[in-house]
Amino acid sequence: MTTNSKDIESDISNFVTKMNADRTKQQEKAEGLKDLCNEFVLQLLDTVESVMTDVYSTSNEIAQNRFTDISKVIQNIKYMEEEKENFKENLKNFNNNFNGTTS
Known part of the structure; x- marks a missing residue:
């Protein structure tokens, strides 16, 4: 069984692609x-806020100030x-524009 450098390069490339996809998937989950x-x-x-509004309507001035x-x-x-x-969103747009101009 012989393995040439193209097979090794392909295996490494596939491994790196899979690892990047896994990392991206984990980042998306996070x-x-x-x-x-x-x-x-x-x-x-x-x-x-809703509860505080209810309290505000029935409380004294000190409580109303606290609510505010x-x-x-x-x-x-x-x-x-x-x-x-x-x-x-702005950062995403910037990255898309930046990557679009450099590729």
């Missing part, structure tokens, strides 16, 4: 899980999440 966690946090914030502070934090978190998504 991204999906991270996105799922982020979505859960945002839903939790919506629930907290908490509400601002929640809105900032939501805003940062939106900005993160915009940044990811």
Whole structure:
């Protein structure tokens, strides 16, 4: 049984391709899980905000001020999440454009 260099190169290339595909698949799973966690946090914030709104309508001035502070934090978190998504999209577009011009 003889093995030539083309067979070895092909085997190595196939192995590297499979490893890259496996790595990409794992990264996609991790991204999906991270996105799922982020979505859960945002839903939790919506629930907290809703409960706080109910509390706000029946509470005294000190509690209302606390609610306003908490509400601002929640809105900032939501805003940062939106900005993160915009940044990811812009980065993806940049990478696509960059890779398109260099290939």
